[in-house]
Amino acid sequence: MDKPEQTADSEFRYEAVVKFIDDLIDSGALAPGQKVPSLRKVSKARGVSVSTALHAYRMLESKGVLEAQPQSGFYVSANSVVQMGKPSVMSRSTPVRKVSSGALVANMFELAGDTDLAPLGCAIPSPDLLAASQLDKFLARMTRTRGKHANTYAPPRGVDSLRAAIARRSINWGHAVSADDIVITCGCTEALHLALKAIAQPGDTIAVESPNYFGFLPILQALHLKVTEIPTDSIDGISVPALEVALEKTPVKACLFSSAFNNPLGCLTSEEKKNQVLSLLNRHRIPLIEDDVYGDIFFGKERPRPYSAMEKAKNVIYCSSFSKTVAPGYRIGWIASSGYTDKLAAEKYATTLCGPTLTQVALGEYLNAGAYDNHLRGLRKSFAANMAAVSNTIADTFPAGTRISRPEGGFVLWVELPDDINARAVFDLAIREGICFAPGDLFTTSNNYRSCLRISCGYPWNTQIERAIWKLAELVVVQRNAQT
């Protein structure tokens, strides 16, 4: 159900105030510790009621952006930049291993759908932050106007109009892809699956970042591929020297790296470094499969350009989806590559034949209508605010020595506990308390990250989440005491 007009309006006005203050802080016009304009002033300046302004300030307070001081007013939170160490990095690449993802990953996928748990587990955006109602309106319209026509198999490569819409958007990521070079997939999972199948044979070795998204492991296992993990820093991404050594000593068939905001680290690799990686891969004639599902969720000024848009890009298969930004429920991802399209289309019809037709048509119309960019702007603000609030609360509540990532995009945090506290043991305690997170051991084939955890910040900050983090901090201490 749509909300009544008036509420929608006042919601819009309150968000405008939030954005106004956020922008002042972003631009440096308001520094940490500084007093923000009074409610009276801001209500006059933005043409809103004082109660709307107060609502906006209370929201900024709950996100940890502002702090209220009694009888004085609101101040920019000094905490708004978290002062904690960054998580540690593996010292060297892991040996080549067969992948066996097994029950732990399966359990994680099962827990993803459990709405009774505090939503810090799987990297799923809150339906409240997504544009379901807008997109669904296009879908409902398509059922009326195009339903019969669309009730037939789509081409294996996907519906032409959606491929064209994606090709037009590719300008945003600095790499003009032709619609002919795009294959639509069932989310990024199928995109990665098909890309790996198109390049590698059973027994081949794939290099991935470490830690890497635990969903990669079942794909590699299903395709009978081996893996070597390359040390990756939570700030600036993969270690080029470690990659260089790994490629010298290991016959790597392909690399599978994140384009931006690696899940779980949230790291941002510079363009200079991306070109270094590509030069290295070109020298060894190794193709790169890149996963850019988080690329549109950047907190900085500009969208990070993927590997495929770099000067040195030669043999790159680009994979992405709309699951993290608008419609996890639609399961629409895509691959863009110039040299592999026919091969990928053949792998597509051998795996799922083709994707659903009507949802592709609807998404294409939605993208063409231009609503997506506006939605993305709001979404980035929300995720940044959620992440700041979660970070600040972890900083306030977790034991000293806890390290935490400082992502410039995406919506997950990587936390390293001090004193070798076993995160899997904390997880077992947390699930019993109705709290889900992703323990670090999921994100590797090695024995690393046993004291790490990934926290999803895909849901708007609220008291349930706040209490869950407080509780988590308690359980971390309980586990530390149990270990000593």
Add this chain to the structure above:
Amino acid sequence: MDKPEQTADSEFRYEAVVKFIDDLIDSGALAPGQKVPSLRKVSKARGVSVSTALHAYRMLESKGVLEAQPQSGFYVSANSVVQMGKPSVMSRSTPVRKVSSGALVANMFELAGDTDLAPLGCAIPSPDLLAASQLDKFLARMTRTRGKHANTYAPPRGVDSLRAAIARRSINWGHAVSADDIVITCGCTEALHLALKAIAQPGDTIAVESPNYFGFLPILQALHLKVTEIPTDSIDGISVPALEVALEKTPVKACLFSSAFNNPLGCLTSEEKKNQVLSLLNRHRIPLIEDDVYGDIFFGKERPRPYSAMEKAKNVIYCSSFSKTVAPGYRIGWIASSGYTDKLAAEKYATTLCGPTLTQVALGEYLNAGAYDNHLRGLRKSFAANMAAVSNTIADTFPAGTRISRPEGGFVLWVELPDDINARAVFDLAIREGICFAPGDLFTTSNNYRSCLRISCGYPWNTQIERAIWKLAELVVVQRNAQT
């Protein structure tokens, strides 16, 4: 757009007359050559206008069910049972081969979407015969009432309500499956892909019927599987003696057979024979993957029961979809198995993670609303009529010695040309004339079926299709003359 009320009404009345006459013929009350009730009589008996009755009789005439005799009236067509030889059967199983499906199959999938071609090629039902508007209404309603809630990842096994609805329907095929044992897939293609992955390793050999659906071959190839083809008759299905010999001499890892109306043969295997096959497989401890996409499209009195519902069923994975009966555009299939569910769910999240949520929810609601069975009844009649009209026209126009299948379900015909006429060469001529069909060489890894073709009867009989078959008959003769 829905049609105006009045038209829909009169369309319904005319269809009732068609059904009335069809039923009289089906029951034997009207025999071939016999005169049918006069227009005046039938209009009185059915409470319709004479022009509606005439419309119904003309339609039955166009389908080859009735023949008009000037100044005399309408008669049951003597041709309505085609008198042609049945296609020949391979003499023995093929040796084990690697599968290489390649460009011909890819070309076929590309042509599937070409609406300029006469639709005798891919096995796609006409959107006019499907229940798109009914199902889409459920989808549109779901966008309004459940859109936000559904805009999240579904469980890898699929949406619970849809799995429950399918489990309830499984009673129709004589095998009460538990919802817990169902995994929803992206059409039957993904179902077969996951089932094969769950059972076989690269290099293993799979036994299939011969000829078999050409879409199997890319799946087997993608999974690095080998194949042996077992002789299969267009009337009563697989040869048990040939299967027995093949299993004695070949280490077959699994069998992949059709439950009913094998595409392209349309054969119907008796329950006795199904139990013989299962006993043989049980003795060799070989699992059976069965493909039942055509099971709901039976022309006889009862739905054929699949292998999984037989007494001897022990190790059977059941695969099906809604693509041939209601929604090829939705891409929803499923697997039902008792021993493999966890393994299949793991293969599912390694391949596509999960299916779209809202379309699953909508299909579940549609099935629960009870409209599907009514739709199926009409659809079976339509396909049977189309198939009869195509068969009769082929009988009238193709060279003497042409053999043709007489399926009791599904909507494809298998035609064997006389005199070693090369069907691939006819195909090349036909495509230039805007006519598509599936040449026989697609349906095997062997050199068989070079003078065979599959004709899809998924579209209602009309003059475009009639002309296409006449033209095809001409081209067959042109090719025969070119060969001699």
